[in-house]
Amino acid sequence: MTDFAQLFRLLLNEYGRQNWWPAKSAFEIMVGALLVQRTTWTNAAKAVDRLTINRLLHPARLADAEVADVELCIRCAGFFRTKARRLQSLARFVVDSGGTDGLAAWSADELGSALLALPGIGAETAAAISLYAFDRPAVVIDAYLRRLVQRLHATSQPAPDASIGEAVLTYISDAQSLNEWHALVVEHGKRVCLPEPRCGDCCLRSLCQTAGG
């Protein structure tokens, strides 16, 4: 399996520290993680700004708001009708859990399971929230990481998420490092790994079996 520690060093050397997640509160990170699904961060950030301006970036106020008001704030983030309802489910969950301070006391397993049970929160979003909002050592497995692993191995079939997660944890296990690791994977992916691979001249070419192609 890939030496993710070496990958990590190469990416860090190329791009520097990313200092994710840009947010003022744990709740803002949770909201941002849901809004950024299948869209760009700039559009998700605009939606977060609108929620803030309209005093909705707060668990109880978001949970109790009119869904139409939420929809209006987040329209620019796409899938606004479904995301509005999912945001309110998330907000209700936070309120019922004693706020983000209450959630911070939960074990990593309890937190991850509860998040996964919420509508609109799958494995990736649950991991992102666990890692970036609550500093838990979760591996965020997204499209960038899947493609990165696939191209490094030059395999026709993608590796299962579970095996990717285990392999990453073997080399990168603490929350601080996993935080920086995922940010670097995204930054690298946005620049050279999507949609057409340009592995031939990227900073990972020494490890990439598809270099040049």
Next chain:
DNA sequence: CACCAGGGTGGTT
């Protein structure tokens, strides 16, 4: 105009 963006869900085979 086509295609893509830091997914998740429900239905079909």
Next chain:
DNA sequence: AACCACCATGGT
């Protein structure tokens, strides 16, 4: 279990 359509706006 592996597909598939769908959700929807904004940028290139």
